[in-house]
Every structure is written in structure tokens, then in C-alpha cells.
Amino acid sequence: MLTPNDVRHRKFRTYRSLLYGEVYDAEDVDDFLDSVADTIKVLGKEVLKARKKRQ
Structure with a gap:
């Protein structure tokens, strides 16, 4: 079960898109x-x- 801190401090992987710049990994x-x-x-x-x- 997630805690509020889990939500606040979650980091997502990102990558560069030619059209949109830096985007989150879906x-x-x-x-x-x-x-x-x-x-x-x-x-x-x-x-x-x-x-x-x-x-």
C-alpha cells in the first residue's frame, strides 16, 4: 500500500521525444x-x- 510520501517522492523514467521534448515513460x-x-x-x-x- 502506498503512503503519501511514496506519491510525493515518486520519480518516473523519462526519455527525449523529437516532437515533445522530455516525456515520462508511459x-x-x-x-x-x-x-x-x-x-x-x-x-x-x-x-x-x-x-x-x-x-
């Missing part, structure tokens, strides 16, 4: 977004579980 960004989505999913389940316990 696969690297996609992998990170998958990790973010997994973390959000886990936290969402934890929130739902906590809400059910309060009821």
Missing part, C-alpha cells in the same frame, strides 16, 4: 497508477468496514 506511469488504484481500493474497503462497525 509504462512507468501506468504501473504507478495501478498501485494508486490498488491503494484506493484497499482504503475504500477499510472505510466501508469501519462504517458498518459504527452502525
